[in-house]
Amino acid sequence: MIVRILGDACYDVPATDLPAIEKLDDALASALDRGDEAAFATALADLVREVRHVGSERQPDDIEGTSDLVVPHEESNLAEVRALLAEDA
Numbered sequence: 001m002i003v004r005i006l007g008d009a010c011y012d013v014p015a016t017d018l019p020a021i022e023k024l025d026d027a028l029a030s031a032l033d034r035g036d037e038a039a040f041a042t043a044l045a046d047l048v049r050e051v052r053h054v055g056s057e058r059q060p061d062d063i064e065g066t067s068d069l070v071v072p073h074e075e076s077n078l079a080e081v082r083a084l085l086a087e088d089a
Contacts, residue, residue: 002058003051005066005074011055023067024050039079048074 001018013021024047031039042085048071072081 002066003046003069003071005051006076007060007073008048008062010058010067011051012058013051013055017050017054019087020054021047024089025071032038032078032081035078040081044072044076045074056063066089 001014001015001021002010003013003021024043028040028043028047032044051071072084078083
């Protein structure tokens with residue numbers, strides 16, 4: 001799976017690590033839905049840290065096509081992510 005962290009890089013995440021990534025992504029989405037800024041910040045930091053830990057950073061010339069998962073940059077807040085999602089709708 002290719003995971004893009006906005007403002008950072010793209011990472012190849014092995015299939016064996018997808019359940020952990022998906023669980024963290026679900027926690028992030030849940031915090032966003034609830035409007036819980038503290039839980040959102042924690043979930044985002046955990047997700048970014050896990051992607052960087054288990055993933056292999058791709059070189060810019062190795063990036064083709066689209067990412068399977070796009071993660072906000074680690075300093076994003078709820079309002080920024082909601083605005084970003086509204087742009088994509």
